[in-house]
Amino acid sequence: MAEKRKKLSKGDIVRAFWRWTFFSHANYNYERLEATGLVFAYKHIIKKLYGDDEEAYIAAIKRHMQFFNTEPHVGGIIPGIVLAMEEERANGEPVTDEAINGVKTGLMGPxxxxxxxxxQGTLTPILLAFGISIGSQGNLLGPLVYTLLMFGIMFPVAYLCWMKGYELGKDGIEKILGGNQIKMIITGASCMGAIVLGALSAQFVSVKxxxxxxxxxLQMEVQTAVFDKLFLGILPLAVTxxxxxxxxxRQMKATTVMGILIIIxxxxxALGIL
Amino acid sequence: MTISTGQAVAIGIVYYLGNIGTPWLSLLGSISVVYKPLVAGTLVGFILGDPVQGCIIGAAINLPYVAFISAGGTAPQDPGLAGTVGTAWALAAGVSPAAAVTIALPLGLLGTMIWVLHMTLDVTFVHMADKAAERGDLDKICFLHVVPPQLLMFFLCVVPAAVATYFGSEAVQGIIANLTGTPLHILEVIGGLLPALGIAMNLRAIGRPGTLLFFMAGFVFVVYLKLPVIAVAVLGAVIAYFYTVLSNQPPAEIAGAAGVADDDEEDF
Structure with a gap:
């Protein structure tokens, strides 16, 4: 159908990445979350791929106006994959709406x-712990180094994930969904994350x-004579x-839980037990 | 210290720049940088002419929010408002970093109203974008994605933060003077409890078998072995590597270890 193959240049892919990186949450909302963010990032892509076919053009816009929500840096692999799928589709390959929606909805959660x-669970608290310890001495390097490390680590990670997604998308989605690489990454990340969170709980939740x-x-101090003997940090652990x-x-809302913590x-x- | 109108507005703008999703510094530059009281406090310090004290106070205010997480469209606390207006109040009143944490806490709670408001009102722009999508008006959708929601966000952030900074700082000096003894102690206790929320929300988000066992290991590394968090992170990466490789073996090879991976989620 297309006499000349429509090809996305590397510049197109990179441009979409930066549009996503800066604008993904500019209209974040309860109903569709990052949906318009994705359309915004894809603007030039949709124009290039479907600009000559009004029906397909409108269909492409509507396709990405659907609910979408993921972590935008590592999860940027998904829009990367979808870019490759859209490119195939625009060239008449049999990539269906269901396939594109399936990749988006299937991968956004994991x-x-x-x-x-x-x-947010591992890198940010580690960098913050570092930045706070320096900053609390009145050393402005604390916030500065924190900021530089945050950008210096997360931007390359986000860029690599986005580009890797595009590459994977070209190889075919069977490979992505079939292998157990994703499962292994989730397992590893969860394990490391949980260990770091344990350390953070011990360091930052302070209850005595x-x-x-x-x-x-006989006078007995409850903290040193009872709790510390039982298990160091038992109160912070119990609270967490x-x-x-x-x-x-109990499936309580975070705000409810916070209310309960405040009451506790x-x-x-007030009673002098905490 | 008195805060001028211009300074109050500038502090409101810092709050706006840090709010999740503002595009000026990228998403990362908002939620992970200017939203953090460590950074916000320092910027407020620059505006008020004392960056070093702003940094010290910001670092203190950041403690309850160290494991803050915003996921799935929720933000249960607002470190941004606590870090900006909280630091301004603390600098104006000349209070200690510890007392700054306690006056910032209520701000961190109130700020969530701004989040809920913008998340709700922004739905309007999506519906307008739907209409533009019917016509295939991509430029209009991109406009609706950025300009109206960001004008709204600017208004929702700058006005309350500037007003609170300008009018609050004098009131706060009076409140702080009276806030001694039990009320201050209660706020300190609450401040110590709040990091548990961010940590628990992260744990819930992980929601995998073995999470609590790994969590306990990390906890013990710190309370008994006194390791700093960065050392625990490196150990965690090593453990995660071996755990992943081992748990990815064919079932026969890990028969002995299988029990470890399965029996934990029931407890909590």
């Missing part, structure tokens, strides 16, 4: 999981009891696990 664990039990002449229990097992703090603080 990659949001990997991405958020590595970026100033209570003193008086038994006649209780929070997780409320969020996960207020009551415990």
């Amino acid at each position: 990659f949001a999981g990997i991405g958020d664990t590595l970026w 009891s100033p209570a003193v039990i008086v038994l006649g002449a 696990l209780l929070t997780l229990y409320m969020l996960k097992n 703090g207020a009551v415990g603080g």
Whole structure:
């Protein structure tokens, strides 16, 4: 049908990456989340691939106006894959709407999981812990080094994921969905993330009891005599696990859980047990 | 220290630049950089003429939000408002970093209203974009994606933050003076509890078998072995590598280790 093959240049792919990197969440909203962000990133791509066919052009826009939400850096691999699929489709290959939607909806959850664990759950707290320890001394290198490391690590990661996605998309999606590479990455990221979160919980959740039990002449400090003997950091651990229990097992909203934490703090603080 | 109108507006703009999704510094530059009280506090310090003290206070205010996560369209706290207006108040009142944390906490709660408001109102622009999509008007969609939502966001961020900074700083000095003893202690206790929320939300997002066991390992590395977080991260990467390789072997080879991977999720 197309006499000349439509080809996306490297410049097109890179341009879409930067448009995504800066604008993915510019109209973030409860209904469709990053949907218009994706259309925005693909603007020149859609024009180039479907500009000569009005029907296909409108269909392509509508295709990406659907709900889409993932972690935008590591998860940028998905729009990368989809770029390659759209390129094939525009050249008359049998890439269906279902295939494109399937890749987007099927991968956005897993990659949001990997991405958020590595970026917000692991890298950010580590860099922050570093930056805060320097910054709290009044050294402006704290925020500066934090900022440079954040950009210096995340931009290359995001760029590589996006370009890798495009490459994978050209090889065929069977390869992406079939292999267990994604599963292995998720497993590894989850494991490392959980370990780092354990360390953060120990370092940053701070709960201790100033209570003193008086038994006649005997004075016993609850924190040092009881809790620290049982298990160091047992209170921060208990609070973190209780929070997780409320969020996960009781399916409570984060704001509700925060309200409960505030009540615990207020009551415990007022009674002098925390 | 008194804060001028211009300074208050500038602080409001810092808050806007850090809000999740503003495109000026990229998404990363908003949520991961200017949104963090460590950075926001320093910028506010520059505006008010004392970057070093701003940095110290920002670093302190950042502690409850160290594991802050925004995922799936939720933001349960607002470190951005706590880091900007909180630092401004603390500098104006000349309070200690510890007291700054406590006056910033309520701001971090109130700020979530701004998030909910913009996430809701922005839906309007998507519906307008739907209409443009019917006509194939791609330029209009791109316009709707950036200009109206960002004007709205600018208004929603700058006005409350500037007003709170300008009018709040004097009121806060009075409040701080009275905020001694039990009320201050309660705010400190709450500040110590709040990092648990971000950490638990991250753990929930992971939601994989073995998560709690690995979490416990990380916890023990710090409380008993006194390792710094960066060392735990390196150890974590090593453990994750071996765990992934081993758990990817054919079932027969890991028969002995299988129990470890399965029996943990039930507890919490």
